[in-house]
Amino acid sequence: MTSSPSAASSPGRPGPASPRTTPPPGAATPELAEGGAVVALASLAGFEGCFGCGTDAENGLRIRHGGVVDGVMTCEFTVRKEHQGAPGFCHGGVLATAMDEALGGAAWLLGNRYVTGRLETDYLAPVPVGADVHLRAWCTGVDGRKAFVEGEARTGGPDGPVAVRAAGVFIEVPQEHFVPQGS
Numbered sequence: 001m002t003s004s005p006s007a008a009s010s011p012g013r014p015g016p017a018s019p020r021t022t023p024p025p026g027a028a029t030p031e032l033a034e035g036g037a038v039v040a041l042a043s044l045a046g047f048e049g050c051f052g053c054g055t056d057a058e059n060g061l062r063i064r065h066g067g068v069v070d071g072v073m074t075c076e077f078t079v080r081k082e083h084q085g086a087p088g089f090c091h092g093g094v095l096a097t098a099m100d101e102a103l104g105g106a107a108w109l110l111g112n113r114y115v116t117g118r119l120e121t122d123y124l125a126p127v128p129v130g131a132d133v134h135l136r137a138w139c140t141g142v143d144g145r146k147a148f149v150e151g152e153a154r155t156g157g158p159d160g161p162v163a164v165r166a167a168g169v170f171i172e173v174p175q176e177h178f179v180p181q182g183s
């Protein structure tokens with residue numbers, strides 16, 4: 001078991017975005033599962049239809065999951081022209097989707113299955129077409145079925161300027177929540 005970082009020590013984010021995405025007093029310190037998200041992902045039987053990361057999702061973001069360091073999970077994707085909102089720049093909804101994927105992945109590292117209950121996003125800088133977007137996410141607390149998660153997206157490299165910050169609440173669900181699976 002590994003503890004994830006606290007909100008106060010999380011890179012690039014001074015604190016939770018709102019009271020609704022802040023772990024309540026008495027929330028448990030997140031304990032990552034041995035083997036990480038693989039434990040929970042096994043129950044999805046290799047499903048590759050996810051719009052965020054699925055290799056079968058032709059029009060999806062094709063987010064590439066990376067490693068986990070000190071409780072922080074990383075992933076990235078490349079902004080394509082079909083992701084545009086304003087000319088030349090990534091649509092905010094696409095970036096919210098990417099944050100949803102990253103924060104969801106951080107929740108799944110707890111070893112259970114989670115769906116998004118609430119997602120808050122702060123947009124700090126425009127993200128141009130062609131940019132590689134580097135995402136990081138970490139869990140800040142667990143209260144019953146609720147996992148509180150924060151994250152950020154950077155451009156210009158993994159340590160480049162922060163373009164998006166996000167915070168969310170993910171709710172643990174049983175495997176049956178996903179049956180039947182779409183494809």
Ligand SMILES: CCCCCCCCCCCC(=O)SCCNC(=O)CCNC(=O)[C@H](O)C(C)(C)COP(=O)(O)OP(=O)(O)OC[C@H]1O[C@@H](n2cnc3c(N)ncnc32)[C@H](O)[C@@H]1OP(=O)(O)O
Pocket residue numbers: 037052065100101102104105106108114115116117118144145146169171173
């Ligand atoms: C490495 C690769 C990894 C890869 C990992 C893959 C990452 C996937 C990322 C994508 C994730 C998605 O997009 S998921 C898709 C988008 N989300 C959804 O479809 C969820 C739709 N909503 C639902 O299905 C439902 O409302 C549920 C399951 C969230 C909750 O329903 P329920 O099971 O009946 O539970 P319920 O009693 O209502 O709530 C349980 C507890 O959660 C709280 N709760 C419920 N909803 C919310 C909410 N919106 N915001 C805050 N808290 C909430 C309640 O107050 C309660 O707290 P308390 O009273 O116990 O304190």
